Amino acid sequence: MFRHVVLFTWTQEATDEQRARVAAELDKLPGAIAEIRSYILGTDAGVNPGNHQFAVVADFDSVDDYLVYRDHPLHQAVIAEYIKPILASRAAIQFEL
Structure with missing residues (x-):
């Protein structure tokens, strides 16, 4: 297992x-990215x-699966559209693991 925090x-x-x-947008990702285990x-x-103020803990079967998540267009869109505009x-x- 591989964990991203x-x-x-x-x-x-x-x-x-x-x-x-x-x-809400991050919560949609597990249904859209099969590589996410938790x-x-x-x-x-x-x-x-x-x-x-906010945390995400994501588990994957492998580093390669994490990289799929990291680079996935839906994940990148959440970062660009919702996270970066309010990120300090x-x-x-x-x-x-």
């Missing part, structure tokens, strides 16, 4: 509607100050 912090100007749209996303609970910072890691 990405964390986002939104701009101060990002609206609740924009943030909700990111989640896909969990969520908003930070706000317990600790300084955290990122991003952190990511990929690792073998």
